[in-house]
Amino acid sequence: MGPSSLDTPLVYLKGVGPHRAELLKKELGIQTYGDLLAYYPFRYIDRTRFYKIAETTADLPYVQILVRLKSFELIGEGRKKRLLAQAIDDTGEIELVWFQGISWVQKHLVLNQVYVIFGKVNFFNAKAQMAHPEIELYQKNALSRGNLKLQPVYSTTEKLKQHALDAKGIQKLTANVLDSCLQEVINLLPEYVIQQYKLVPRAQAxxxxxxxxxxxxxxxxxxxxxYEELFQIQFRMLRAKLIRTQKFKGHIFDTVGEKFNRFYHELLPFPLTNAQKRVVKEIRTDTQRGSQMNRLVQGDVGSGKTVVALMTMLLAVDNGFQACLMAPTEILATQHYLSLKALLKDDFVSIALLTGSTKKRERAKIAAMLESGELSILIGTHALIEDSVQFKNLGLAVIDEQHRFGVEQRAKLWRKNFIPPHVLVMTATPIPRTLAMTLYGDLDVSVIDELPAGRKPIETLHLFESQRLRMFGFMKREIAKGRQVYMVYPLIQESAKLDLKNLLDGVETMRHEFPLPKYQISIVHGQLKADEKEFEMQRFVKGQTHIMVATTVIEVGVNVPNASVMVIENAERFGLSQLHQLRGRVGRGAEQSYCILMSGDKLSKDGRTRLETMVKSSDGFEIAEIDLQLRGPGNIEGKEQSGVMELKLADLAMDQHILAEARKTVIKIFEEDPQLEKPEHQCLKILLLKSDTGITLNKIS
Structure with a gap:
């Protein structure tokens, strides 16, 4: 396996040099020949036809015209200096003007020669003018790359443009790399896959x-x-899954015992939905295989994920193991603990809560009970992964909202037992199927796509600023019924001060409508200390305040069944998934709940689509699909997700069919040839050496 020319630093490419190489690295992250080949054009300009000067209008996009250069001269001094040229064809005259790179352009102009000019035509005093046109000598039979065909356009920056690295400059460098290295590009896909999906060899592509x-x-x-890009992501993820299932043995839960049965037949507060039954069955199958379970359970707010997690924990206990549940925040961990205690009614299973606030004496007691095996279920925060927390026999780890934990934090939990525990990951963030296959491709995914019977759908209304008094009146009527209200303001990092001012101004206005002492208001924002936030949150949870006003997104999972109204201010500034998460904070009790989306009168097209989607749909997965199409896959919950950000060309919203086919192919390869021993799969071994989806390749020798 020798080094490839594609790994060559860009500084050695003809036309680059140290300064340009450093600029390309800083501005675009391009460091090698291979990086440059993987820097794809973002659009193409059709250069297959010429316009006549008389045909051009101000409405036309960029056009190319064949002209003869009649005259050119330098005008002005200093910063006002410009190069002005007059050009003609058989239908009229056009003025060409350059403000930058003047000496370079002037050096290449020759009177009476025929040129191809390319740019945007504007009109000044009814005369056609083109500012900063691309210009090159017309050669009738030239097949110059990109000249008279589909011309690639590359993203660039002002700094690069100052060093002649505009789209055209990048195009020239790319041509140089292709000339010197194209023969070294090898196929990463097996030949039969290329044939089956009507693809072309990699070098040709x-x-x-x-x-x-x-x-x-x-x-x-x-x-x-x-296809190749999506194939590589699935290859890496599914191979990691294959290694894990081969390497990590798993505890076998072959008994459905007294705890599970008693809970199911006597304590379950409502019948399981068909979706919950299906997921429990999938977990039962996983835990009998003898390999470690890694299953993601996706379910909308209120779909009953907690009950499924509890039944899995009882299954572990019935088989002589301990279980734990790790949540990202103290308030969420406490809530899980209280809801599990309420579901279990009595103490037929020992259960404890461990967080940063747990007192030293209580910690010591929990640690002793854990090590002796007396404690069956432990709920907690990051405190669970501390070295002092030692289980006697941990068989199951449930992780809530996995994206809030780092990989190392999760791994520490796995190392709490000689044989790693089964892992059940829960998320209330609906993720479109395509994104789940990319983000969580190494996990088995279960979806709880049904709400328990009897739960009333939340009514969602969109009101404009002019309807604010109507909204205040509605809030008063709900409070008079004994209900509580959330009011959330956006918090955008770039305008945090302005957002806080909006919130404080909003509270000032509300004080007139909701005067003390009749109405009590909790206020939570980023400037408050943690204990102050906690105090205000608890006042609302205990029902001591009627309205909670917050800039921060109300904590995922905060459960106040008495809160029946969620008012979202400047709703057009939130993403769809955020709006859906916020709406899920209400509708947790038996009463009808409402979500009111307040917005300004002027809305962008996307803003209107988001708010209309919220009003008409309560299906988190449908909303997530629309969100993916509107925003692209870059951010889920505001966190960059590895595997998605690497995509250079594929679009998960548009290319779902390609992703599904690529995944199907990878699964088949690993089923039939897990060690990649077949001759046709030798090319895939190069993927084992690649740590990213770039083009840095080595040639197999």
């Missing part, structure tokens, strides 16, 4: 995506590279 001969060649090149 890379050439055609930068310099397409026609629209069809471009489509096939894009399709090939998208």
């Amino acid at each position: 890379l050439y055609q995506i930068h310099f397409p001969s026609n629209a069809e060649d471009l489509r096939v090149a894009q399709n090939t590279l998208k």
Whole structure:
């Protein structure tokens, strides 16, 4: 396995040099020949036709015109200096003007020569003008790459443009790399996969995506590279899963015993939905295989994930093991503890809570009970992964809202036992299927897509600022019924001070409508200390305040059954998934609940779509799909997710079919040839050496 030219630092490429190489690294993250090949054009300009000067209008996009250069001169001094040229064709005259790079352009202009000019035509005093056109000598039979066909356009920056690294400059460098290295590009996909999906060899795809001969060649090149990109992500994830199932033995839960049966037949407060039954069955199957379970349970707010987690914990206890549940915050851990205690009614299972606030004496007691095996279920926060917490026989770890924990934190929990515990991950963030396959491709995914019978859907209304008094009147009527209200303001990092001012101004206005002492208001925002926040939250939880006003997103999972109204101020500034999460804070009791989306009168197209979606749909997965199409996959819950941010070409909203096919192919390969021993799979071994989806390749020797 020798080094490839594609790993060569860009500084050695003709036309780059140390200064430009450093700029490309800083501005675009491009460091090697391979990085440059993986820097794809973001659009293409059709250069297949010429316009006449008389045909051009101000409405046209960028056009190319064949002209003869009539004259050119330098005008002005200093910063006002510009190069002005007059050009003609058989239908009229056009003025060309350059404000930058003047000496370089002037050096290449020759009177009476025919040029291809390319740019946006504007009109000044009815005269056609083109500012900063691209210009090159017309050669009738030239097949110059990108000249008269589909021209690639690359994203660039002002700094790069100052060093002649505009789209055209990047195009030239890419052409140099292709000239010197294209023969070294090897296929990462097996030949039969390329044939089956009508793809093309990798070298051909890379050439055609930068310099397409026609629209069809471009489509096939894009399709090939998208498939390859999604294939690589699935390959890495499914291989990690394969290694885990082979390497990590798992405890076998083969008994459905007294605890599980008693809870199911006597204590369950409502019948399980079909979705809950299906997920419990999937978990039962996982825990009997003899390999470690790693299952993600996705379920909308209120779908009954906690009951499924509890039944799994009771299954572990029935088989002689301990179980734990780790939540990201103290308030959420406490809530899980209280809701599990309420479900279990009496102490037929020993259960304890461990958080940062747990007193020293209580900690020592919990530690002793854990080590002796006397304690069956432990609920807690990060405190669970401290070295002092030692289980006698941990068989199951339930992790709530996994994206809030780091990989190392989760791994510490696994190391609490000689044989790693089964892992059940829960999330209330509905994730579209395509995204789940990418984010959690190494986990088995279960979806609870049904709400328990009898739960009333939350009514959602969209009101404009002019309807604020109507909203206040509604709040008063609900409070008069003994209910409570959340009022949430957006918190956008860039305008945190402005957001806080909006909240404080909002509270000032509300004081007139909701005067003391009749109405009590809790206020929570980022400037408060942790204990002050906790105090205000607890006042609301205990029912001592009627309204909670907050800039921070109300903690995922905060459960106040008496809160029946969620008012979201400036709702157009929130993402769809955020709006859906906030709406889920109400509707937890038996009463009808409401979500009121307040917005300004002027809305962008996307803003209107988001609010209309919220009003018409309460299905978290449908909302997540629309959110993916509106926002793209970059951020889920505001956290960058590895595996998604690496995508250079594929779009998870648009390319779901490609992802599904790629995943299906990878699964089949690992089923039939897990060690990649077949000759046709030797090319895949290179993926084992690659740590990212870039183009840095080695040639197999």
